[in-house]
Amino acid sequence: MCGIVGCIGNGAVEVVVEGLKRLEYRGYDSVGIAALSKNRLKVVKDAIKVEQFLKRYDLSEISDTRLAIGHTRWATHGIVSEENAHPHSDCKGRIVLVHNGIIENHHELRERLLKRGHRLRSDTDTELIVHLVEENYKGDLLEAVRVAVGSLVGSFALAVICADKEEMVLAKRMSPLVIGIGDGMIFAASDVVALLERTKRFLFLEDGDCARLIPKGIQVVDSESGREVERRVETVVWNVEDAEKEGYPHFMLKEIYEQPRALQQTIGAHIDGANLSFRQANEVEQLFEGVRKVSFVACGTAYHACVVGSYLLRDFTRLDYSCDVASEFRYAPPPLDEKTVLIAVSQSGETADTLAAVRLAKERSARVLAVCNVRTSTLVRLADLTLFTLAGPEIGVASTKAYTSQLAVLCALFSHLATFAGIGLDKRDGELLRKGLLGLPMRVRQALEAAEEVTDRISKEFFRSQTFLYLGRKYNFATAYEGALKLKEISYIHAEGYGAGEMKHGPIALVQPDYPTVAIVVRDSVYEKMLSNVEEIKARKGPVIAVSSVNDEKVKRLTNFIMEVPEVSEPLYPAVCVVPLQLLSYKIATLRGCDVDKPRNLAKSVTVE
Ligand code: F6R
Numbered sequence: 159m160c161g162i163v164g165c166i167g168n169g170a171v172e173v174v175v176e177g178l179k180r181l182e183y184r185g186y187d188s189v190g191i192a193a194l195s196k197n198r199l200k201v202v203k204d205a206i207k208v209e210q211f212l213k214r215y216d217l218s219e220i221s222d223t224r225l226a227i228g229h230t231r232w233a234t235h236g237i238v239s240e241e242n243a244h245p246h247s248d249c250k251g252r253i254v255l256v257h258n259g260i261i262e263n264h265h266e267l268r269e270r271l272l273k274r275g276h277r278l279r280s281d282t283d284t285e286l287i288v289h290l291v292e293e294n295y296k297g298d299l300l301e302a303v304r305v306a307v308g309s310l311v312g313s314f315a316l317a318v319i320c321a322d323k324e325e326m327v328l329a330k331r332m333s334p335l336v337i338g339i340g341d342g343m344i345f346a347a348s349d350v351v352a353l354l355e356r357t358k359r360f361l362f363l364e365d366g367d368c369a370r371l372i373p374k375g376i377q378v379v380d381s382e383s384g385r386e387v388e389r390r391v392e393t394v395v396w397n398v399e400d401a402e403k404e405g406y407p408h409f410m411l412k413e414i415y416e417q418p419r420a421l422q423q424t425i426g427a428h429i430d431g432a433n434l435s436f437r438q439a440n441e442v443e444q445l446f447e448g449v450r451k452v453s454f455v456a457c458g459t460a461y462h463a464c465v466v467g468s469y470l471l472r473d474f475t476r477l478d479y480s481c482d483v484a485s486e487f488r489y490a491p492p493p494l495d496e497k498t499v500l501i502a503v504s505q506s507g508e509t510a511d512t513l514a515a516v517r518l519a520k521e522r523s524a525r526v527l528a529v530c531n532v533r534t535s536t537l538v539r540l541a542d543l544t545l546f547t548l549a550g551p552e553i554g555v556a557s558t559k560a561y562t563s564q565l566a567v568l569c570a571l572f573s574h575l576a577t578f579a580g581i582g583l584d585k586r587d588g589e590l591l592r593k594g595l596l597g598l599p600m601r602v603r604q605a606l607e608a609a610e611e612v613t614d615r616i617s618k619e620f621f622r623s624q625t626f627l628y629l630g631r632k633y634n635f636a637t638a639y640e641g642a643l644k645l646k647e648i649s650y651i652h653a654e655g656y657g658a659g660e661m662k663h664g665p666i667a668l669v670q671p672d673y674p675t676v677a678i679v680v681r682d683s684v685y686e687k688m689l690s691n692v693e694e695i696k697a698r699k700g701p702v703i704a705v706s707s708v709n710d711e712k713v714k715r716l717t718n719f720i721m722e723v724p725e726v727s728e729p730l731y732p733a734v735c736v737v738p739l740q741l742l743s744y745k746i747a748t749l750r751g752c753d754v755d756k757p758r759n760l761a762k763s764v765t766v767e
Pocket of ligand 1: 457458459460461503504505506507508509512555556557558643644647764
């Protein structure tokens with residue numbers, strides 16, 4: 159959450175502004191910039207979005223500076239206000255910093271600093287850090303930051319500058335931070351997306367690193383010992399066009415329509431179409447050698463992918479399993495040992511709760527398999543093996559193309575485990591699933607085409623509804639949850655996902671003529687049961703919007719609206735059924751005037767607990 163960007167070099171403020179625009183999806187409560195100009199630090203900040211900020215403040219005064227840092231905030235400590243916006247300054251305004259993360263011992267630090275006479279102007283945990291740096295600053299900023307972070311409990315990515323010199327100091331613990339290397343310029347950012355226009359060459363800091371950036375170079379030290387450490391320069395493959403809207407009104411819509419391509423790339427990376435084999439067979443077989451149990455863990459949409467994964471596991475293997483939301487995992491972890499594979503699914507690879515679950519599993523000797531979209535993420539570094547989704551950068555806060563790509567990777571994985579001696583249930587089933595996967599991008603394209611016109615009509619009919627119920631069974635149990643999540647997060651309409659069999663145990667009490675139900679009724683093994691649920695809702699005069707397989711007259715007769723999807727094999731249905739639901743949520747949200755790419759209170763990538 160929050161975004162950090164910094165630059166040393168000509169046009170530093172321009173780079174920072176550009177980066178802030180790209181990073182706004184990470185948090186958009188407030189924005190701020192600090193720049194070194196004529197030996198003085200100038201700070202401009204406000205509790206508004208970047209676009210308004212650039213209209214309100216004239217940055218020309220600092221446009222010739224060669225050192226600048228900037229921040230977009232997602233509030234954790236302290237309300238959304240100008241005082242709480244970053245950058246924060248020390249007592250004399252000689253040192254300023256921006257911070258992502260959460261400082262857990264902030265109460266204790268605040269008391270200590272107040273007793274020592276520091277003037278604190280905000281309610282944030284961040285401001286305390288800059289005063290700690292001030293206390294330790296004796297002419298060497300790197301040393302001051304290194305000593306200061308020793309007093310911090312919690313997570314942080316920091317960029318610090320001082321009026322005395324053209325240098326920037328960074329520090330990282332459990333919050334992402336990268337250094338970009340440009341032509342005569344050095345950059346810092348919490349996410350490579352901020353800098354794709356400027357460079358493809360990055361140095362990824364690790365937990366416990368502190369770094370000094372000066373025009374002539376980079377020095378990285380271990381924050382505890384102060385000893386220099388080496389970090390490799392890596393080249394990222396994403397292009398700047400991947401992070402642009404390319405004519406679409408919102409990133410979310412662009413990403414919904416990118417799904418066939420994202421799936422094509424992802425599936426191609428895992429299945430060799432020529433001989434229908436799973437490409438990472440050897441690594442996966444090694445990882446699963448002697449394994450008895452899989453523990454799935456993730457948050458939000460990625461958790462819904464895990465739920466689908468857990469059904470795949472039950473249908474295709476004889477393995478035992480658990481499936482947890484990562485935010486609950488550490489309170490009562492399932493049994494984990496060297497015979498367990500923890501499957502952690504994450505678009506960003508930086509979700510704090512998912513990473514905490516992975517660390518715990520590693521402590522208990524479990525093997526870790528990541529499904530992740532970001533090659534350079536912390537999750538990938540922690541995992542024993544990663545199966546990548548090749549969805550490209552996902553900027554829209556609501557996850558779409560990353561989700562369907564995660565489903566494809568899990569299908570590919572379990573299609574192979576199905577053929578694996580001692581684990582798999584039926585080799586033939588695994589092969590059929592792989593074959594079906596190769597056709598999935600085309601099926602998703604058909605689902606998109608079919609959904610265009612009908613989602614217009616349905617959204618116009620229902621965008622004023624107060625609440626929605628989503629029902630599904632078996633594989634589409636997860637689709638019901640995901641459909642409801644998509645709607646609530648971008649339209650602010652209350653929506654509940656339910657296993658349809660649970661309906662009679664409570665939610666049916668809600669059904670009445672103004673309470674729409676979205677039912678996923680496709681030709682799969684639970685089709686008849688879903689039809690019965692729809693009958694029950696109709697008997698109580700509840701309007702039903704169905705996701706159905708093509709040409710299903712029965713469903714057509716029973717329901718008010720249908721969104722048709724092409725027929726696919728049962729495990730692949732979640733990937734096609736979610737498509738009209740994504741589009742429907744998007745259209746309802748835009749009709750309600752919601753800012754789809756920057757939903758209220760949300761931010762992409764939850765890097766704090
Ligand atoms: C919802 C959404 C979130 C994320 C969740 C996990 O549309 O995007 O629920 O799925 O925050 O994020 P990652 O996948 O980055 O770990």
